Amino acid sequence: MQLLPPLLGEKMNEWVDRADFLEIxxxxxxxxxxxxxxxxxxxxxxxxxxxxxxxPVHVAGFTRGSVDAS
Known part of the structure; x- marks a missing residue:
């Protein structure tokens, strides 16, 4: 969730609310x-x-790095 706003240039919630092609x-x-x-x-x-x-328990799949919040 923190990785997308810099790419989208706005808050994720605002983008998803306007993305009429998505149905969550x-x-x-x-x-x-x-x-x-x-x-x-x-x-x-x-x-x-x-x-x-x-x-909460990681059983399988992939792991990802963290985002620096500073």
């Missing part, structure tokens, strides 16, 4: 999410527009 149905988060990540899609989850699953 479900979000899966692998690993332990930050409070900011959970907050980013919370309004969709609260409204019932999407469901969200958090899988």
């Amino acid at each position: 149905k479900h979000i899966e988060i692998y690993g332990t999410p930050s409070a900011a990540l959970l907050e980013a899609d919370q309004h969709w989850v609260d409204s019932g527009a999407i469901s969200r699953t958090v899988k």
Whole structure:
């Protein structure tokens, strides 16, 4: 979520709200999410527009580096 705004030039939520070609149905988060990540899609989850699953234990797949927030 922090990698896309510099490329898009705006907040991810604003971009997704205007992207009429996207229809988000479900979000899966692998690993332990930050409070900011959970907050980013919370309004969709609260409204019932999407469901969200958090899988905090890394079992398989890939890992990624972190983003420097400074």
